[in-house]
Amino acid sequence: MKERLHELEREALAKIDQAGDLKALNEVRVAYLGKKGPITEVLRGMGALPPEERPKLGALANEVREAIQQALEAKQTKLEEEEIERKLAAEAIDVTLPGRPVRLGNAHPLTRVIEEIEDLFIGMGYTIAEGPEVETDYYNFEALNLPKGHPARDMQDSFYITEEILLRTHTSPMQARTMEKHRGRGPVKIICPGKVYRRDTDDATHSHQFTQIEGLVVDRHIRMSDLKGTLREFARKLFGEGRDIRFRPSFFPFTEPSVEVDVSCFRCEGHGCSVCKGTGWIEILGAGMVHPNVLEMAGFDSKTYTGFAFGMGPERIAMLKYGIDDIRHFYQNDLRFLRQFLRV
Amino acid sequence: MLVSYRWLSEYVDLTGITAKELAERITKSGIEVERVEALDRGMxxxxxxxxxxxxxxxxxxxxxxxxxxxxxxxxxxxxxxxxxxxxxxxxxxxxxxxxxxxxxxxxxxxxxxxxxxxxxxxxxxxxxxxxxxxxxxxxxxxxxxxxxxxxxxxxxxLGLHDEVLELSLTPNRADCLSMIGVAYEVAAILGRAVKLPEAVVKENDEMIRDYISVRVEAPEDNPLYAGRIVKNVRIGPSPLWMQARLMAAGIRPHNNVVDITNYILLEYGQPLHAFDYDRLGSKEIVVRRANEGETIVTLDDVERKLTDNHLVITNGREPVALAGVMGGANSEVRDDTKTVFIEAAYFASPVIRQAVKDHGLRSEASTRFEKGIDPARTKEALERAAALMAEYAGGEVVGGIVEASTWKEEPVVVTVTLERINGVLGTAMSKEEVAAILANLQFPFTEDNGTFTVHVPSRRRDIAIEEDIIEEVARLYGYDHLPATLPVAEAKPGGLTPYQAKRRRVRRYLEGAGLFQAITYSLTSPDKAARFALETAEPIRLALPMSEERSVLRQSLIPHLLEAVSYNRARQVENVALYEIGSVYLSRGENVQPAENERLAGVITGLWHAHLWQGEKKAADFYVTKGVLDGLFDLLGLSDRISYRPAKRADLHPGRTAEIALDGTVIGFVGQLHPAVQKEYDLKETYVFELALSELLNAESEAIRYELIPRFPSVVRDIALVVDDNIEAGALKQAIEEAGKPLLKDVALFDVYQGDRLPAGKKSLAFSLRYYDPERTLTDEEVTTVHERVLAAVEEQFGAVLRG
Structure with missing residues (x-):
């Protein structure tokens, strides 16, 4: 009987090993460990044994049962794991197929540039002033020291609606409007972005509608060196640390002294390239100290207050920054153009 | 202004400085030299x-x-x-x-x-x-x-071993429209002296008064008129050096007399005119405004109609020149001219500008009068011209100058302190440095304890106030030497206004929702101006448009957005979603500024979503567009105050358009383009919206206040209601919400059915209702009571019955 038990154990373990799936394994379990299984059968025949043999045989039978049980469990775990793996293998997908697209639009490149510049000046304590695009002759010209008949009015051919009303030719009217609101008391520290209009035929470098950003600071003791420091800070933040700026004398009726401001070329680091036309410098804005007539007309005492103003063209800056070749792109709204400005 | 380097060197010593170096120095000091050209071009x-x-x-x-x-x-x-x-x-x-x-x-x-x-x-x-x-x-x-x-x-x-500097002059520097003016500028930059030309006129013993008299009837237009007679001239070519200089300056040589007048114009900036004295037809010159309807045939053989706005030189009867602009053909110097009357005058800028504008005639002479000449040099120029005519045209100068003048030189004296100069510039210049700059400019001045009193020469008409002197000092001191500082002031934080900040959020939302920002033109054509407009007014038209296409201001953003869609479609971009934020312009009457209202508009067409390999594809439709707006109203915290109402608007699909109201006031619309308009713009199914952005951004929204996160389970009941098919889902939903208050928290429509399984003229709307009490768990009975109330309400108001 002892042999029989050992034989049964060998047999069962072999069948467990052979069982290919859970069903087969269960059949082995039922066959060997069931109530009518061969081990129970052997135990039932124990009555024929001498009493002192019985416990030994009982113990052996339990050992065998235990061994089979363990083998069953081990096999079951293994089969279950295999089952899961098979299932997962069957569920495998091609991860290189495209994902469900998230639809994204983006801001216009001009807005991108304008907001960047706004934020940069907000960081230096400026607020944003906005004003009408359809202006009076007074704010567009006269309050800016450009009386009727002034030769500099030729510099900007304007879209008049009536003799007194026109589309603003620059954002500078906001200088006078803002200063008037301050009723002769500083400080004034503003940035004015907006659309402006001039009688130009649209081509690669001209647009009858374009944008400008004006800056104005008026306070006691504002110096021209403050203008230089402010614009250098601006140029470095917009075009990268290490940029330098230079002033070239110029003329605007509403500033005195007036300068044009160049930034050292960000493409070639000032060595000369196609972007800076070999000069190492790129003209980016016009600026100057606010003309005393402008201060006085807007109600500021030009003996106690001084100020600086500057103006720049977001189109030009965007064209430089992104290498855009034609100003008309900004107003055609070709999606193949617009969607190039998605990235942060 | 084209400046010959060699010619310039007759007035200023240019030893040791090349034309290129000179150009750089001039540019750095304030006048841009656009280019330097070597005339020999490598020959x-x-x-x-x-x-x-x-x-x-x-x-x-x-x-x-x-x-x-x-x-x-x-x-x-x-x-x-x-x-x-x-x-x-x-x-x-x-x-x-x-x-x-x-x-x-x-x-x-x-x-x-x-x-x-x-x-x-x-x-x-x-x-x-x-x-x-x-x-x-x-x-x-x-x-x-x-x-x-x-x-x-x-x-x-031929004077071609020379270089020419092209100066780009700003309007304030008309003084540099002459070689002498440029010489002063260069002398100031280099700290060298100016050598002026000399004019020694040898007169004969006749007197000019026997030849001619001058009367100016319009002294405001012509404060100074002077002239000389040169007789027995022999017309012929001018000396080659003079022709060469004229050509280098861009002026075509004609004959010795005309060339001399042009040469003086370039040298002094003083325009001159030479008349054939014998053909003047009288012994007097009368300067006056033209009579209405009077005509003159100018040198270019064009007959010009004159008005009271134009100044003419007459022989007492008829015009012989359009003053300051062009001479008349009748008194032109010809090959057989024997006696010349040279005119040197100071004409005021406005009257010349008017003539230039009216006749489309701009000449070297008119440009200088328009920008303003130096009358203090007028007679000097006349003397020099007479001397040159004697020398190069073999003429005899008749004794005396004929002159009519009301002009008085008014001295310009400007005082400025060293402290102010340094205060405005942020520099630390010494008295001596400032004095040296003023001396180089050849501005006579005195200095007393840091106060400079400057006597501005008449050639620099652009200098009148303290700041002008500060600018002169600054540019010659050199902006490179200006320190870079930051304003010293109380630190006030900058920032966006709430309106500006919200507008940026709106942009980011729309972009995140898949729309691209467009910027279109504000000027449009009359037929497009008021189309789609939320609100219309009298069109605002430009006085002088460049084209009909850009002649009036827009009242809606949609027409140009549609053009953008057409533009894209013509380039095979079929799926387009654009938004624009910009102003529309509504007239408030003539000669007043219009209302500029900020609008938000959008256009969506083509596929809204495509993920084809997984079988997903969604074309833009009304509800896609509306969904974008719903999200926007959520973002602005205005959803509860917004309502949509079916509407009929011109150019939009009559059955697929809604007006959008905020607190009951219409602030926009959304809809499909009318098929006829789609065809007109060559578009497929296209949806548009336009909203009064300013109304939305100015509407006060409630501040965020935390609400308890639900702690008790809520109860959800779904119902399908059968109603007549003309019942609006929105109205039904609103009725449910009303009736279910306060326990009913959410009502969501999840199905709309219309078809065979319902009687004709009926539809089924299925809603999911969520009941919740923040204080406790609701019992089934409590929910049922409210739910019954809801059902009763919709039955009563809409005849809605539960779908079996």
């Missing part, structure tokens, strides 16, 4: 040759066979095609081995079987622009005066 080996013989080419009608002497070596044979070549001329010859502009090398050649050892040159071939070449030589070779030495460097005689 070499051009000499003056003498045509010994000239006969027809045996094999070609249009060619001549010439024998040319260079003064040394054997004369050579040159074939020449110019019609005006002739025996005995001195001409410019490019010898074999010479180089012409564009690296054009002259080689020995055979032309129609005849040997040619060089080329006889026209001025154009020597790099001179046709428009300044004297008319006599415009179609052929240039002929030198007979005294030009044979064998000499032709370029030298």
């Amino acid at each position: 070499k080996g051009i000499v003056i040759g003498h045509v010994l013989e000239c006969e027809p080419h045996p094999n070609a009608d249009k060619l001549r066979k010439c024998l040319v002497d260079f003064g040394e070596g054997e004369p050579v044979q040159i074939i020449c095609g110019a019609p005006n070549v002739a025996k005995g001329q001195n001409v410019a010859v490019a010898k074999v081995g010479a180089v012409l502009p564009g690296h054009f090398k002259i080689k020995r050649a055979k032309l129609r079987g005849e040997e040619s050892n060089g080329m006889i040159c026209s001025l154009q071939e020597l790099g001179i622009e046709t428009k300044v070449v004297p008319k006599a030589y415009a179609d052929g070779i240039f002929v030198f005066p007979s005294d030009a030495p044979v064998g000499a460097d032709a370029l030298e005689w």
Whole structure:
């Protein structure tokens, strides 16, 4: 009987090993460990044994049962794991197929540039002033020291609606409007972005509608060196640390002294390239100290207050920054153009 | 202004500074030098040759066979095609081995079987622009005066070993529209002296008053009028050096008298006019405004109609010149002119500008009057012209000057302190540094304890106030020496206004939702101006539009957005979603600024979503568009105050358009384009919206306040209601929400059915209702009570019955 038990154990373990799936394994379990299984059968025949043999045989039978049980469990775990793996293998997908697209639009490149510049000046304590695009002759010209008949009015051919009303030719009217609101008391520290209009035929470098950003600071003791420091800070933040700026004398009726401001070329680091036309410098804005007539007309005492103003063209800056070749792109709204400005 | 380097060096010593260096210094100090051009353009080996013989080419009608002497070596044979070549001329010859502009090398050649050892040159071939070449030589070779030495460097005689600086002048620097003005500027930059030209007039013993008198009837337009008579002139070419200088400055030489007036214009910036005295037709000059309807034939042979806005020079009866702009044909200097009346006048800018504008005539003279000349130099220029005419036109200057003047030189004195200069600039200049700059500018000044009193010369009409002096000092001090500082002031934080901040959020939302920002033109055509407009007004039209397409201000953003869609579709971009934020302009009456209302508009067409390999595809439709707006209203915290109402609007689909109201006031619309409009713009199904953005952003929204996160379970009941198919889902939903208060928290529509399984004219709307009490768990009975109330309400109001 002892042999029989050992034989049964060998047999069962072999069948467990052979069982290919859970069903087969269960059949082995039922066959060997069931109530009518061969081990129970052997135990039932124990009555024929001498009493002192019985416990030994009982113990052996339990050992065998235990061994089979363990083998069953081990096999079951293994089969279950295999089952899961098979299932997962069957569920495998091609991860290189495209994902469900998230639809994204983006801001216009001009807005991108304008907001960047706004934020940069907000960081230096400026607020944003906005004003009408359809202006009076007074704010567009006269309050800016450009009386009727002034030769500099030729510099900007304007879209008049009536003799007194026109589309603003620059954002500078906001200088006078803002200063008037301050009723002769500083400080004034503003940035004015907006659309402006001039009688130009649209081509690669001209647009009858374009944008400008004006800056104005008026306070006691504002110096021209403050203008230089402010614009250098601006140029470095917009075009990268290490940029330098230079002033070239110029003329605007509403500033005195007036300068044009160049930034050292960000493409070639000032060595000369196609972007800076070999000069190492790129003209980016016009600026100057606010003309005393402008201060006085807007109600500021030009003996106690001084100020600086500057103006720049977001189109030009965007064209430089992104290498855009034609100003008309900004107003055609070709999606193949617009969607190039998605990235942060 | 074109400035010859060599000519300039007659007034200022330019030793040790090249034209290029000079250009850089001038640019850095305030006047932009656009370019520096070497007139010789790389030419070499051009000499003056003498045509010994000239006969027809045996094999070609249009060619001549010439024998040319260079003064040394054997004369050579040159074939020449110019019609005006002739025996005995001195001409410019490019010898074999010479180089012409564009690296054009002259080689020995055979032309129609005849040997040619060089080329006889026209001025154009020597790099001179046709428009300044004297008319006599415009179609052929240039002929030198007979005294030009044979064998000499032709370029030298033509003044081409020179460089020209092109100055780009701002309107305030009209003083540099003259060589003398530029000389002062350069002298100030270099710290060198100015040598002025001298004019010694030798008069005969006649008196000018026997020849002519002058009367000015419009002294405001013409504060100063002076003239001289030069008799017995012999009209002929002016000296070659003068012609060369005129050509270098962009002026075509004519004859000695006219050239001298132009030469003085360039030298002094004072326009002059030479009349043929004998053809003036009277012994008096009367300057007056033209009579209405009067005419004059100007030098360019155009008859011009005059008005009271124009100033004319008359002989007492009829105009002989359009003052300051152009002379009359009737008194023009001709080859047979014997006596010349030279006019040197100061005409005021406005009257000249008007004439230039009305007649489309801009001349070297009018430009200078428009920008303002220096009347203190007018008579000096006249003297110099008379002296030159005596010298180069063989004339005799009649004694005295005829003059009518109301002009008085008003001294301009400006005071400025050193403290103010340094205060405005942020510099630490010394008294001595400032004084040196003023001295270099040749501004007479006195200095007392840091206060400078500056006597501004009349040539610098742009300088009148303290700041002008500060600018002069700054630019000559050099902006590179300006320190870079930041304003010292109380630190106030910057920032966006709430409106600006919200507008940025709106942009980011729309972009995140898949729309691209467009920027379109504000000017449009009259037929588009008010189309789609939320609100219309009288169109605002430009006084002088450049085209009908851009002649009035827009009242809606949609027409140009549709153009953008068309533009994209024409380039195979079919799926377009754009938004624009911009102003529309609504008239408030003539001569007042219009209302500028900020609008948000959008257009969506084509596929809204496509993920094809997984079978997803969604075309843009009304609800896609509306969904974008719903999200926007959520973002602005206005959803509860917004309502949509079916609406009929021009150009929109009558069954697929809704007006959008905020607190009951219409602030926008959303809808499909009318199929007719889609066709007009060549579009497929397209949806548009426009909202009064300012109304939305100015609407106060409630501040965020935390609400307890639900702690108790909520109860959800779904119902399907059958109603007549004309019942609006929105109204039904609102009724449910009303009736279910306060326990009913959410109502969501999840199905709309219409079809076979319902009676005709009926539809089923299925809603999911969520009941919740923040204080406790609701019992089934409590929910049922409210739910029954909801059902009763919709039955009563809409005849809605539960779908079985």
